[in-house]
Amino acid sequence: MAVTWTPDELQRIGGAPELEIAGQRADGTLRRWVPIWVVSTGGQVYVRTWYRRDTGWFGQVLASGRARIRVPALEADVIVEDVGADAPGLRAEIDDAYRAKYGRYGGTERMVTDEAAAATLRLRRDS
Helix, strand or coil: CEECCCHHHHHHHHHCCCEEEEEECCCCCECCCEEECEEEECCEEEEECCCCCCCHHHHHHHHHCEEEEEECCEEEEEEEEECCCCCHHHHHHHHHHHHHHHHHHCCHHHHCCHHHHCCEEEEEEEC
16 A cells, blocks of 8 residues: 655655665565665655666666665665656756756656656556
């Protein structure tokens, strides 16, 4: 059952330069940790990849629908939801969050393309 992120958890996730994610196998064991960019907007947590694929961390967490994430002082099991680019208003919020958080690093133009938006996942806190 998904639960709401606490303000403290959202602050930790939003303040972390990267989030580490590990896909969950069918037997519940974790795959290797992979560092990825993460943003939070509207009390929700989102991750993207530059392009949608069935391999790597993205394909693994999408297939299982579950993962574990960690940032400093927080580790949590999450439910993975494919939100893609279906909601234009949501896409704009997520695009803006990526630009605001990572714009100083360069490379954000790849994270706000149509292809990247179609590879957007919501991470919901699992109980």
